[in-house]
Amino acid sequence: MSWITFKMWVPLKLFVAIWLLAQGACDAWGYEDNEISSCSLSNDLIKEIEDYAPIVHNIINMTVNGTYKRSTWQELSTFVDKFGARPSGSQVLEDSIQYMLNRSLNVNLENVHGENATVPHWVRGSESATLLEPRKKDIALLGLGYSVGTDADGITADVIVVQSFAELKTRAKEVSGKIVVYNQKFVSYGETVKYRSKGATEAAKHGAVAALIRSVTPFSLYTPHTGMMSYGENITKIPAACITVEDATLLNRMADRGERIRLNLKMEAQSYPDKISRNVIAEIVGVEKPNKTVVISGHIDSWDVGQGAMDDGGGAFISWNSLAILKSLNLRPKRTIRAILWTAEEMGIVGARQYIQEHRAEQSNLQFVMESDMGTFEPVGLDVTAPVEVMCILKKVMSLLTPLGDMKLRSPAEGPDIEDWINAGVPGASLWNKNSKYFWYHHTNADTMLVENPDALDMNTALFAAVSYVVADLSYDFPHLK
Amino acid sequence: MSWITFKMWVPLKLFVAIWLLAQGACDAWGYEDNEISSCSLSNDLIKEIEDYAPIVHNIINMTVNGTYKRSTWQELSTFVDKFGARPSGSQVLEDSIQYMLNRSLNVNLENVHGENATVPHWVRGSESATLLEPRKKDIALLGLGYSVGTDADGITADVIVVQSFAELKTRAKEVSGKIVVYNQKFVSYGETVKYRSKGATEAAKHGAVAALIRSVTPFSLYTPHTGMMSYGENITKIPAACITVEDATLLNRMADRGERIRLNLKMEAQSYPDKISRNVIAEIVGVEKPNKTVVISGHIDSWDVGQGAMDDGGGAFISWNSLAILKSLNLRPKRTIRAILWTAEEMGIVGARQYIQEHRAEQSNLQFVMESDMGTFEPVGLDVTAPVEVMCILKKVMSLLTPLGDMKLRSPAEGPDIEDWINAGVPGASLWNKNSKYFWYHHTNADTMLVENPDALDMNTALFAAVSYVVADLSYDFPHLK
Incomplete structure (x- = not known):
């Protein structure tokens, strides 16, 4: 569903x-x-x-x-x-x-x-995310339905990790030019799926260049989940994908340690x-x-x-x-x-x-x-x-x-x-x-x-x-x- | 361990x-x-x-x-x-x-x-497996430690699916030139891991060109598992990897329906x-x-x-x-x-x-x-x-x-x-x-x-x-x- x-x-x-x-x-x-x-x-x-x-x-x-x-x-x-x-x-x-x-x-x-x-x-096309700093690592992802893609070189940007829309709002001044990673807790599908559906729009309002959302699931074996998203009217369309619970929490821990997080995101996603x-x-x-x-x-x-x-x-x-x-x-x-x-x-x-x-x-x-x-x-x-x-x-x-x-x-x-x-x-x-x-x-x-x-x-x-x-x-x- | x-x-x-x-x-x-x-x-x-x-x-x-x-x-x-x-x-x-x-x-x-x-x-290097027949599909895999790789074009061959070493032996005449897929049941790690460790050797004895083994696990979310394997003495070294429980059972069902299964396997794996x-x-x-x-x-x-x-x-x-x-x-x-x-x-x-x-x-x-x-x-x-x-x-x-x-x-x-x-x-x-x-x-x-x-x-x-x-x-x- x-x-x-x-x-x-x-x-x-x-x-x-x-x-x-x-x-x-x-x-x-x-x-x-x-x-x-x-x-x-x-x-x-x-x-x-x-x-x-x-x-x-x-x-x-x-x-x-x-x-x-x-x-x-x-x-x-x-x-x-x-x-x-x-x-x-x-x-x-x-x-x-x-x-x-x-x-x-x-x-x-x-x-x-x-x-x-x-x-x-x-159509999803091929897609990849690579953590560049603090160390190199492949990040599994699944682009979200209706998401726009990136150009061939992808988007390379610093990452800001937030755990909620409230935190995003509080830290709005830090968002511009960055990839927003949502590491929201899983409460229930009905409650939590808003991050997948609206995460890109909310991030774009503050000038983010992409949104990566923790997969909406109570359990993961390094399992990315896809699903639909939508863009708000008159909001810049930025690429949106889900990453695994494992990587969302990893990036959150890195951010908590004050480490600079830099990531490259490539998505061929396109609507025909x-x-x-x-x-x-x-x-x-x-x-x-x-x-x-x-x-x-x-x-x-x-x-x-x-x-x-x-x-x-x-x-x-x-x-x-x-x-x-x-x-x-x-x-x-x-x-x-x-x-x-x-x-x-x-x-x-x-x-x-x-x-x-x-x-x-x-x-x-x-x-x-x-x-x-x-x-x-x-x-x-x-x-x-x-x-x-x-x-x-x-x-x-x-x-x-x-x-x-x-x-x-x-x-x-x-x-x-x-x-x-x-x-x-x-x-x-x-x-x-x-x-x-x-x-x-x-x-x-x-x-x-x-x-x-x-x-x-x-x-x-x-x-x-x-x-x-x-x-x-x-x-x-x-x-x-x- | x-x-x-x-x-x-x-x-x-x-x-x-x-x-x-x-x-x-x-x-x-x-x-x-x-x-x-x-x-x-x-x-x-x-x-x-x-x-x-x-x-x-x-x-x-x-x-x-x-x-x-x-x-x-x-x-x-x-x-x-x-x-x-x-x-x-x-x-x-x-x-x-x-x-x-x-x-x-x-x-x-x-x-x-x-x-x-x-x-x-x-070193694993990059690796991929692609189902070519009866339909095209990526097959997730993890090459096994000590496995040899393939050349750059990979190995393209028909697949034979077996559920045990006993079945492999019974069907030994069908194995030559094929990729052997083991879809063994998970009994316990200690009992079942022999397919990962010896599967390539047993398949090679009958002329197989590669071995793909169902991951040794009681539960999967499309999760490939790696691990060590070893080659028997004087046996041709063929590439060996684990695939997911999901794909091993899929290939088994296809084989049960009498469908021809053809697969390309690429592995850069190499020992230095x-x-x-x-x-x-x-x-x-x-x-x-x-x-x-x-x-x-x-x-x-x-x-x-x-x-x-x-x-x-x-x-x-x-x-x-x-x-x-x-x-x-x-x-x-x-x-x-x-x-x-x-x-x-x-x-x-x-x-x-x-x-x-x-x-x-x-x-x-x-x-x-x-x-x-x-x-x-x-x-x-x-x-x-x-x-x-x-x-x-x-x-x-x-x-x-x-x-x-x-x-x-x-x-x-x-x-x-x-x-x-x-x-x-x-x-x-x-x-x-x-x-x-x-x-x-x-x-x-x-x-x-x-x-x-x-x-x-x-x-x-x-x-x-x-x-x-x-x-x-x-x-x-x-x-x-x-």
């Missing part, structure tokens, strides 16, 4: 909180399912949901123990091993999209097509004209209400490092393979289930925003939207943003999933690509999973198939398949939040 | 076991101190040891809470930040040795001098004529028996990646700073305490072997030899190889260390640099610490100050200072094992 998610959740959460207060429905928005205390589903609806137990258990059993065991891992590993990293604007991303369109046809999915989206084309990419669409068309739709989704693009197996290969493939399994099991619900593999999420939720905008007219037909983009480790349940009635139905649906363990609900949903829908009131959910190590791998060369566990992928696939099927087949149309 | 340690412990353990059976003293060699069940120290000796409690508590208190709190971390970080990696044969290693000689003089240590040792001079290096010696000369000596030690050299802060900066500095603290506290024991910072351990225990050989004549004067080279995480106690009487004394000494926790004894000692002494019967100990993540960092760019915790360093320093002081001051001369 991209940084924008976190940036956007602050106002969204505020909005949701205010809305809930207005509705007097706060009691339905606890962080654990046992806090949904005011459910009063009709006996008919309870019975209807309970009657899905045999189908749900078959979906789970076939996915976790039966014919489809390890199939998500197989599909995902074949895909990411074949294509590797799939950055926005690249031919390899388009090839991987074409592959998934073909694969969708091969497994008889319906309405298989790509929908065009205009996407950015930023936009390209046309595609969101991948595949469906099982509903038998009674084909225009009513449940969406299951993840993004197909990745950063240009690693394999994008975790971010977001896992999410894309539990979504896509859920649909393939339902199709293979000849399960056709009343409503349509649509798998979407979003393009260019990493460069700013680009594919999803265009798709959602272009499909505003049909938005009221969306029954439920699901996304997985925070890891596909062992599942815990779903993060949901929805009206209380929907929460209550989902709670009952989750009780059918006991073969997967005690699957829980929590609020709110956390999906970047479905965010615009959630903001518009569409009921939605993201995968809640045991992702405590997610940011160890995030946006690094370590985002490979080794992160993905076949059994966890099976469980997540079963969860997505079962929930999407039941929600798509229920007699009850989900209300929207506004 | 280097791989040879583990290779050598098998015959050593066997020898020790046979010796013990012969002595009928097996009951004294348990793995926990409470298994030393047959101790019968004289009341005088018990009283003598107990009387050290105030001195020991002062050493611990001053090191962990007082004047010297964080001093080991300060000394170590100043050192490794200044010099970085310190490979055998390099000028930077010699500079770092000179620095420690000067630093030893600065803190008034005695008999400060270097003792020459002839050391290997292997030996150089003269120095073991660093510093002492507090004993007041009653100056020729009788307790040694505390770690190695000053490192691999040419990372900072060598863990391997073995931590071990070297808890040893050296123990002596500096005892000196600063004006504690002069009956016997001499000698700190030794060994040179060129990583290239085959080179400095220590020469030192020990050259000092065979005085070997009988060694009271006790200590080493730390398996991490300086939180201490657990000591790994000891010694006669039962010495074990019993040490058990009593450890009971004085309660301010550090419940410090334990275990057998045998595990130190590469003191190995020749242990083999010769000198009583010795290595630091036992909570090093479960040691091999995550071992021989990588991630071996930096971030691995080292100031409080753990203080505790380990206090442990080494207290034990070495008491053992050097006791009335009792330790017997040797033979």
Whole structure:
């Protein structure tokens, strides 16, 4: 997922909180399912949901123990091993999209097509940083998405190390002509990522010539992390890259000793004209209400490092393979289930925003939207943003999933690509999973198939398949939040 | 520490076991101190040891809470930040040795001098591996110590992936002209490192042109590990490097799919004529028996990646700073305490072997030899190889260390640099610490100050200072094992 998610959740959460207060429905928005205390589903609806137990258990059993065991891992590993990293604007991303369109046809999915989206084309090129003083040393780095590059000789300048934007401001007079190194503490991704996204702009305001930001991670094995950044308006664009926690702390210690630190930074990074990419669409068309739709989704693009197996290969493939399994099991619900593999999420939720905008007219037909983009480790349940009635139905649906363990609900949903829908009131959910190590791998060369566990992928696939099927087949149309 | 340690412990353990059976003293060699069940120290000796409690508590208190709190971390970080990696044969290693000689003089240590040792001079140079088929991809690697290089164009060849030497043998006819990739499972360092040390030789026997070995580690963030290898006699020397767990498993999956794998490997690695290096010696000369000596030690050299802060900066500095603290506290024991910072351990225990050989004549004067080279995480106690009487004394000494926790004894000692002494019967100990993540960092760019915790360093320093002081001051001369 991209940084924008976190940036956007602050106002969204505020909005949701205010809305809930207005509705007097706060009691339905606890962080654990046992806090949904005011459910009063009709006996008919309870019975209807309970009657899905045999189908749900078959979906789970076939996915976790039966014919489809390890199939998500197989599909995902074949895909990411074949294509590797799939950055926005690249031919390899388009090839991987074409592959998934073909694969969708091969497994008889319906309405298989790509929908065009205009996407950015930023290319890293080669890059290097070399500490020149107090001693010579290579500094591992990863340039940040949208960063400008340097000229061929690079930028050679003295370094100032700061630990916060506050310190940068206090020492503003020392910054001009220097490379600013941010050695900010890792608090949480949501809190700390601002240094990656805004570090260059804040440094440039005081005349810095480049910004090197400590990678946003709680753990490092000399692991640089990339990610998106953006430039403020009317601010000089200076090159920005992340360095390792190890080197950021080393430079900080050198600075604390009063040593002069001098560094050469070379980056070929460049933005090229936009390209046309595609969101991948595949469906099982509903038998009674084909225009009513449940969406299951993840993004197909990745950063240009690693394999994008975790971010977001896992999410894309539990979504896509859920649909393939339902199709293979000849399960056709009343409503349509649509798998979407979003393009260019990493460069700013680009594919999803265009798709959602272009499909505003049909938005009221969306029954439920699901996304997985925070890891596909062992599942815990779903993060949901929805009206209380929907929460209550989902709670009952989750009780059918006991073969997967005690699957829980929590609020709110956390999906970047479905965010615009959630903001518009569409009921939605993201995968809640045991992702405590997610940011160890995030946006690094370590985002490979080794992160993905076949059994966890099976469980997540079963969860997505079962929930999407039941929600798509229920007699009850989900209300929207506004 | 280097791989040879583990290779050598098998015959050593066997020898020790046979010796013990012969002595009928097996009951004294348990793995926990409470298994030393047959101790019968004289009341005088018990009283003598107990009387050290105030001195020991002062050493611990001053090191962990007082004047010297964080001093080991300060000394170590100043050192490794200044010099970085310190490979055998390099000028930077010699500079770092000179620095420690000067630093030893600065803190008034005695008999400060270097003792020459002839050391290997292997230089990595630049190196790269590029997957050419089934798709183009950079493969991170670290060439192995003593490996030959390639010519400037590198080696371009098909790849065969095997998971074991047994599989290599079974598929021997497929190997000729190929690059062998070993994707062996990680069992333990001692068990698995044979692929790194012998992989090239075994592959060359069947006509392979290069060997790429999965890094020997239980955990990776796309982290290549280096280390030593050796060539068998009369075997063609082929280039050898470690690749990441991620890439070894990727190549294995590609091979499993029947894909042709083609790779280009470039390595400038080269061995140059030996150089003269120095073991660093510093002492507090004993007041009653100056020729009788307790040694505390770690190695000053490192691999040419990372900072060598863990391997073995931590071990070297808890040893050296123990002596500096005892000196600063004006504690002069009956016997001499000698700190030794060994040179060129990583290239085959080179400095220590020469030192020990050259000092065979005085070997009988060694009271006790200590080493730390398996991490300086939180201490657990000591790994000891010694006669039962010495074990019993040490058990009593450890009971004085309660301010550090419940410090334990275990057998045998595990130190590469003191190995020749242990083999010769000198009583010795290595630091036992909570090093479960040691091999995550071992021989990588991630071996930096971030691995080292100031409080753990203080505790380990206090442990080494207290034990070495008491053992050097006791009335009792330790017997040797033979």
